[in-house]
Amino acid sequence: MGARATRITRDEFLTPPEFLDAVSTGNPAARVGGARIELVRVGEETRMGTCYQQIPLRVFPPFALESRSVALLYLINLTAGLMDGDAHLIEITAREGVDAVVTGQSATRIHPALTAHAAQQWAATVEDDACLVVLPGPAIPFRGARYHQLGRVELAPRARLIWGDVWLAGRYDRGALSERFQFERIVQDLEIRRSGRLIYRDRFRWDGPWTEEEARWYFGGHLATASLFLGGLPPQPDELPPPAPGVLRSVFPLGDDATCVRWCGTPSAVTADMARVALLMAASWRQGPGSPPWLLDSNELSPNHWFSTPIAPDAASGATPVDGQARAGVRT
Numbered sequence: 001m002g003a004r005a006t007r008i009t010r011d012e013f014l015t016p017p018e019f020l021d022a023v024s025t026g027n028p029a030a031r032v033g034g035a036r037i038e039l040v041r042v043g044e045e046t047r048m049g050t051c052y053q054q055i056p057l058r059v060f061p062p063f064a065l066e067s068r069s070v071a072l073l074y075l076i077n078l079t080a081g082l083m084d085g086d087a088h089l090i091e092i093t094a095r096e097g098v099d100a101v102v103t104g105q106s107a108t109r110i111h112p113a114l115t116a117h118a119a120q121q122w123a124a125t126v127e128d129d130a131c132l133v134v135l136p137g138p139a140i141p142f143r144g145a146r147y148h149q150l151g152r153v154e155l156a157p158r159a160r161l162i163w164g165d166v167w168l169a170g171r172y173d174r175g176a177l178s179e180r181f182q183f184e185r186i187v188q189d190l191e192i193r194r195s196g197r198l199i200y201r202d203r204f205r206w207d208g209p210w211t212e213e214e215a216r217w218y219f220g221g222h223l224a225t226a227s228l229f230l231g232g233l234p235p236q237p238d239e240l241p242p243p244a245p246g247v248l249r250s251v252f253p254l255g256d257d258a259t260c261v262r263w264c265g266t267p268s269a270v271t272a273d274m275a276r277v278a279l280l281m282a283a284s285w286r287q288g289p290g291s292p293p294w295l296l297d298s299n300e301l302s303p304n305h306w307f308s309t310p311i312a313p314d315a316a317s318g319a320t321p322v323d324g325q326a327r328a329g330v331r332t
Contacts, residue, residue: 005052008032010087013032013121016187018148019185027115029085030085030087030116033057034088035051035057036091037090037102038050039062039132040095046070056078057075058075058076058078060073060075069286071101072103076104076105082108082120085118087121088119089123091123092122092132094126095130097129099130099131099286106137110145117148117185118145118147120148122136122152124154126159126161127156131286132162133279138224139166141208142171143171143179145184148187151189153192153193155195155199161231161232162228162232163192164226164228164274165228166270181210181219183208184208186208189203199256199258200260202229219264224264224270230260230281233257234258246266246270247263247269249273271306279295282294295307
């Protein structure tokens with residue numbers, strides 16, 4: 001990972017074979033940035049250790065809510081999303097005893113690519129007795145988007161990790177201007193290792209635009225899909241709440257005390273259910289079964305986060321009715 005204050009350059013980004021013909025040509029408008037973050041345990045709190053941040057990404061200091069040990073850390077993109085040629089690198093080290101949720105403030109909007117592609121690259125190290133929840137936020141690929149998301153995670157023997165991704169169909173609620181499944185290409189690659197041994201890999205390549213038949217194959221005829229990795233104690237059947245209305249959910253037990261959960265359904269329902277399961281399992285691991293989910297029951301957060309519990313969605317349109325509060329990343 002290099003020195004903590006070393007400037008992030010394009011040389012640090014891996015280009016998959018699918019984008020060798022779409023490498024940035026030095027467009028001066030493209031931005032390379034990111035953050036290197038260390039989270040440490042101080043007494044009963046999780047705090048920031050060393051931190052390097054580079055525009056266009058900014059890091060909010062961890063919020064400690066209701067005197068709990070869990071900290072909420074926001075990553076803020078100062079631009080309107082990922083543009084053609086943009087590359088963001090996020091490196092996180094969770095030291096022993098840390099309890100933290102790392103998330104984007106809103107959805108990741110992936111703009112059309114003209115000559116290159118956009119990239120977001122994650123690297124995380126989780127030490128023993130730390131519990132790290134990483135929820136980057138829903139990804140919204142615009143028409144003509146080309147995007148590469150890479151994740152590499154190293155877990156210590158007693159480390160716990162929850163990692164969740166949500167993929168939306170695009171800017172779908174726009175009538176004749178709808179961009180449902182009109183992206184050009186998306187490559188996602190996530191590898192998780194424990195003590196150096198590979199325990200999970202999820203890689204896919206989606207080539208668009210999709211026909212209705214292809215959309216049904218990949219998204220089950222819905223507008224959103226999500227995937228959650230649980231690396232710690234496997235959930236017991238009575239620990240997972242029933243799926244929310246408007247979603248289909250499957251649970252896949254893995255080896256090494258790991259579990260994969262996948263969803264498809266309406267965007268607001270999938271987003272809320274994935275976040276609820278992630279934060280409920282983190283609380284169950286740390287505070288014991290039956291504990292309320294991290295963050296979601298707090299009265300110190302306004303309900304304007306992408307992981308806020310939404311009001312009942314309109315199952316026919318997939319849109320969430322406006323109730324006077326922003327639902328970033330849910331209504332598109």
